[in-house]
Amino acid sequence: MKLRPTAPFSHPAWRLLPGLGIASALLLLATAGLGALLWEASLPDVSQLWGSRYLRTVITFTVWQAFLSVLLSLLVAVPVARMLARQPAFPGRGGLLRLMELSLVLPSIVAVSGLVSVYGRQGWFTGIASDWLNVSWNIYGINGIVLAHVFFNAPLAARILLQAIESAPASQRRAAAQLGLGRWWYWRAVEWPAVRPVLPGLAALVFTLCFTSFAIVMTLGGGPSATTIEVAIYQALRFEFDGSQAALLAVVQLLICGFLWWLAARYGLTASLLPDRRVASHSSRAGRSFWSRLTDGLALGVFALFLVMPLAAILLRGLPGMGSAFFPQGSFSVNPALLDATLRSLAIALPAGLMSVGAALLILASGTATSRSTIRRVTDVTAYLPLMIPPLVLGTGLFLLFRPSLGNSSEGLVLVTLINAMMALPFVLQMLRGPLGRLDSASRQQADQLGILGWYRWRWLHWPRMRRPLALSMAYGTGLSLGDFGVIALFGSPGQPTLPVLLYQQLGSYRVDAAAATGLWLVLLLLLLFSVFNLLGASRLSLRRTANSPRTVQEPEHA
Amino acid sequence: MLTRAFTLLFLTLIAVPAFAQSTPTLTIYTHPSFAADWGPGPAVKDAFEKTCDCQVRYVVLSSGGDILQRLRLEGKSTQADLVLGLDTGTMENSRQTGLLGHHETDLSALDLPINWQDPVFVPxxxxxxxxxxxxxxxxxxxxxxxxxxxxxxxxxxxxQDPRTSTPGLGLLLWMRHVYGDQASAMWQQLKDKILTTTKSWSDGYYSLFMSGEAPLILSYSTSPAYHMAVDNTDRYQAVAFEEGHYLQVEVAALVQSSDHKELARDFLEFMLTPDFQRHIPLKNVMYPATDLGDELPEVFSHLIQPSEARYFDPKTVTDNRRQWLNEWLDAMTR
Amino acid sequence: MLEVKNLVFAYSGQTDPWSFQFAAAPGQCIAIHGASGSGKSTLLNLLAGFLEPRSGDILWQQESLRNCPPWHRPMTSVFQEHNLFEHLNVETNIGLGIHPGLKLTPQDRQAIREALQSVGLEGFSKRLPGDLSGGQRQRVALLRAILRRQPILLLDEPLTGLDREARDTLRQLLLEQKAKGVLMVLASHDEDDRRILADSTYNL
Incomplete structure (x- = not known):
């Protein structure tokens, strides 16, 4: 028997332990942060949860608005994803995808200003609607909150759903195309099975995001009756120094969101997959007729408009200040403040993105390495902890824990990078979970037999299929950190600001034009980032496609 | 470009401890608008460093409330020598931490609408x-x-929301000072005119007011000074209310555990000199704490002159804030 | 010598477990015969190590393979379909059989080229499996199994569903391997396959 070469890192422990380590670290961090807060304060009086009318309303309202937002976001996202999947040649499709990726990572103050310019009392759209259609609405209140949440989350959801539908096994799609399935049956046979495994996690993700929403809820909520738990936590910590109440509310938040994630991990993600044979993409019959192209086009146009209008408002508002932002006092030297802030932001965001992608891969790998579903589920849910624990609570707890050694500003930036990576982890995980888990059992068996293990398996089986999702998740990870204000504000920054800090500085001192310009610059930078990563993810594939034109030929029938 | 970014980051990381070796460093916790490039921070730093043979370093936290919070969390081990950016709303809580020391500064130069004799805080x-x-x-x-x-x-x-913002709390106190126990009833009448209650002043001013969403916003009487002096527009004006206006005083204090207390005291004294104060009116868009005479920008003479300065002493605020806040919440959500 | 001794297996919920027992020598082909659902594929998967038996043992040259992971067993499987990595081209698919990290010597690459040429697939090395016909794909799968040079080939309906010409080519390839001393375990419905390839039959 010939001695076969063994693959590097092929011992199962290499798959299991790093991810498990990261998950445990997150768990430890969360417990320690929360625990330190409880330790410092007295034990909370749990009875105030049902005793206080205020807390009761806060909790009910938080759940209610999050529920509505999830419902609407998914109601928008599912049809959009289906239409995008069945219209692969829709003009401007690529542009629309970039816009969809953008909305989530926009700093909320920039996005809200855009939304208000369109849908606010003096908004363009409100004007048109009341003049032409005689419809009037008030954005301030639950409408505005849900509208903003749909603006932020529906595109994210649609993007992830599209990725799921597009990766439906081609054999299924082909069969459906041959049978000439109509829309409903195509949905039943192809789209729903592809969407179903990601839907519970997606719903939990959007729910958690809306549940923990803060500034948007306050700005558009209309008054203190629109108060989320995060606001109450902020109030308890910042204004009343009531650590025990903050911890109590944080635990409530953790329990509600954690329970949902647990459900999602239990009921989602069990798709039986067939090997994905790559043949020419078959658009369904449902998408081909003139009529369906027209209606899909119109609906996607409306959706694009919904996303573009606020961005256009941001553009119009930012343009006047753009000149002086880059060339102060009309000089031709590039403004170092804006440029340095940009570079500083990138220096934090790129490593943070890289770290979150790396951590997500390791966590997912450890999920495939064990057959114990409990370990897998715990690892899974743990990775979403950063979304569920208010950063303020975590930060405060960590300060208590690590003082006096924390807060040195030199450690600060490293810490900011780490925490940004941690905050991006849930999103990145959501994007990578499907593609990484998509190794069918036939391929797995072959790989086992051929000894394609460890590094080799990653290199030859995962990496070639994951370029695109990796690029997208890298873009999200980096983009989220680039637009981050919360984390850096929490730990304090040295005098030199990052872009969002610069934006808030300008806002805080009446420099409205400059702030609008910085906001626009941030949006453009994010757009650029997503485009670059999209190109990086696609380049190899498109090269191969042109070098390999027979791929577009129909597969021989006698297969 | 990436290399440059990393060099920059690296320098940021390295630079701070390196300075600490040669000359004493005065670490000041402050908020973003003070430390911004165009704020008073950089000019003040330059001016003070000329007199002291020291380095001034700002640690920027997002608001006065955050400065207090950070101070509480770090306790005696804090690296701050001085905190700058607390105000009459957060003063008393800061005092109660026991972490701040006496300033021993001569306050006679002060020119405030009220008499100021505090041993810890210098406006x-x-x-x-x-x-x-x-x-x-x-x-x-x-x-x-x-x-x-x-x-x-x-x-x-x-x-703005009194739970999360300084002007928001200011309005709460203003109403309370004017209407006393009737404040809640007044809030209920005001409620339907409130378009929204934003988290921070910036959210409201930038996202809503400047977009024309409402014609009236809670802000500062000095806001028009910036628009007149820098934006060259008198479109935005403050309106003088007959009942008088609530006063906000921004203060600094030295940290008891600091190794550079003398330096910190020097800074507090320097704070009341024209070299510091002249940067306040247009860079911080507030009234200077001392009389600047001719140096006060001309636009400040166009600002409203309230008939009465409404003001609760900080201890009263601390003792009653929670109660008043709850009454406000009750009135607003009923 | 490959010896399967009292190998017992049942899927969960299966009340009546299967029990397998047979032996075969190098250079021989043993055909597994039985109706569908009688456990042919299960047996091949047990041999390959994809399934875990309840009891019994598999011996190769007097050594137990029972605790050997699939990648250490001296065998290669070829199924009716799904034998190839669909995202990798023909050459890479074959190459991964020679070295699991595709660290190929020039001689290896030469061998792949010649092998492709010998089965009429010259010039297909950069194609993806999806662009090939079923017969072409099976030829590639078999080439990979052969170039891997393992003493045992596990064949699970490898020729089912192919046209006459493809079958003939593949049978020829398999006969060559047998002549070189490779032991083959063949599960096939096809009377001709068994008649042409097999030396003995094991009835389930």
Whole structure:
């Protein structure tokens, strides 16, 4: 028997332990942060949860608005994803995808200003609607909150759903195309099975995001009756120094969101997959007729408009200040403040993105390495902890824990990078979970037999299929950190600001034009980032496609 | 470009401890608008460093509340020598931490609407909370709190939440000072005119007010100074209310556990000199704490002159804030 | 010598477990015969190590393979379909059989080229499996199994569903391997396959 070469890192422990380590670290961090807060304060009086009318309303309202937002976001996202999947040649499709990726990572103050310019009392759209259609609405209140949440989350959801539908096994799609399935049956046979495994996690993700929403809820909520738990936590910590109440509310938040994630991990993600044979993409019959192209086009146009209008408002508002932002006092030297802030932001965001992608891969790998579903589920849910624990609570707890050694500003930036990576982890995980888990059992068996293990398996089986999702998740990870204000504000920054800090500085001192310009610059930078990563993810594939034109030929029938 | 970014980051990381070796470093916790490039921070730093043979380092936290919070969390091990950016709302809580020391500064140069004799806190600027209106949308704004409350409900105003924002708390105290126990009833009447209650002043001012969402916003009486002096527009004006306006004083204090207390005291004294104060009016857009004479920019003479400075002593605020806040919540959510 | 001794297996919920027992020598082909659902594929998967038996043992040259992971067993499987990595081209698919990290010597690459040429697939090395016909794909799968040079080939309906010409080519390839001393375990419905390839039959 010939001695076969063994693959590097092929011992199962290499798959299991790093991810498990990261998950445990997150768990430890969360417990320690929360625990330190409880330790410092007295034990909370749990009875105030049902005793206080205020807390009761806060909790009910938080759940209610999050529920509505999830419902609407998914109601928008599912049809959009289906239409995008069945219209692969829709003009401007690529542009629309970039816009969809953008909305989530926009700093909320920039996005809200855009939304208000369109849908606010003096908004363009409100004007048109009341003049032409005689419809009037008030954005301030639950409408505005849900509208903003749909603006932020529906595109994210649609993007992830599209990725799921597009990766439906081609054999299924082909069969459906041959049978000439109509829309409903195509949905039943192809789209729903592809969407179903990601839907519970997606719903939990959007729910958690809306549940923990803060500034948007306050700005558009209309008054203190629109108060989320995060606001109450902020109030308890910042204004009343009531650590025990903050911890109590944080635990409530953790329990509600954690329970949902647990459900999602239990009921989602069990798709039986067939090997994905790559043949020419078959658009369904449902998408081909003139009529369906027209209606899909119109609906996607409306959706694009919904996303573009606020961005256009941001553009119009930012343009006047753009000149002086880059060339102060009309000089031709590039403004170092804006440029340095940009570079500083990138220096934090790129490593943070890289770290979150790396951590997500390791966590997912450890999920495939064990057959114990409990370990897998715990690892899974743990990775979403950063979304569920208010950063303020975590930060405060960590300060208590690590003082006096924390807060040195030199450690600060490293810490900011780490925490940004941690905050991006849930999103990145959501994007990578499907593609990484998509190794069918036939391929797995072959790989086992051929000894394609460890590094080799990653290199030859995962990496070639994951370029695109990796690029997208890298873009999200980096983009989220680039637009981050919360984390850096929490730990304090040295005098030199990052872009969002610069934006808030300008806002805080009446420099409205400059702030609008910085906001626009941030949006453009994010757009650029997503485009670059999209190109990086696609380049190899498109090269191969042109070098390999027979791929577009129909597969021989006698297969 | 990436290399440059990393070099920059690296330098940021390395630079700070390196300085600490040679000359003493005065670490000041402050908020973003003070430390911004165009704020008073950099100019003040340069001016002070010329006199002291030291380095001034700012640690920027997002608000006065955050400065206090950080101080509480770090306790005696804090690296701050001085905190700058607390105000009359957060003062008393800061004092109660026991972490701040006496300033021993001569306060006779102060020029505030009230008499200031505090042993711990040195004011560096002040201003009034006021409603700023858009003259193009609202040529005739209400001229008193009474008139505002009695105005028809289609007049919309933007305020900030007292739970999360300094001016928001200011309005709460203002109403309380004017109406006493009737404040809750007044809030209920005002409620339907409130378009929304934003988290911070910036959210309301930038996202809503400047987009024309409402013609009236809770802000500072000095806000128009910036628009007049820098934006060259007198479109946005504050309206003087007959009942008088609530006063905000911004203060600094030295940290008891600091190794550089003398330096910190020097800074507090320097704070009341023209070299510091001249940067306040246009860079911080507040009134200077001392009389600048001719140096006070001309636009400041166009600002409203409140008939009365409304002011609770900080201890009263601390003792009652929670109660008042709960009454406000109750009135607003009923 | 490959010896399967009292190998017992049942899927969960299966009341009546299967029990397998047979032996075969190098250079021989043993055909597994039985109706569908009688456990042919299960047996091949047990041999390959994809399934875990309840009891019994598999011996190769007197050594137990029972605790050997699939990648250490001296065998290669070829199924009716799904034998190839669909995202990798023909050459890479074959190459991964020679070295699991595709660290190929020039001689290896030469061998792949010649092998492709010998089965009429010259010039297909950069194609993806999806662009090939079923017969072409099976030829590639078999080439990979052969170039891997393992003493045992596990064949699970490898020729089912192919046209006459493809079958003939593949049978020829398999006969060559047998002549070289490779032991083959063949599960096939096809009377001709068994008649042409097998030396003995094991009835389930």
């Amino acid at each position: 560096y600027d002040w201003g009034y909370f006021a409603f700023v209106y858009d003259t193009e949308q609202l040529p005739n704004p209400p001229e008193s709190l009474d008139a505002l409350i009695a105005a028809p409900d289609d007049l919309k105003i933007i305020i």
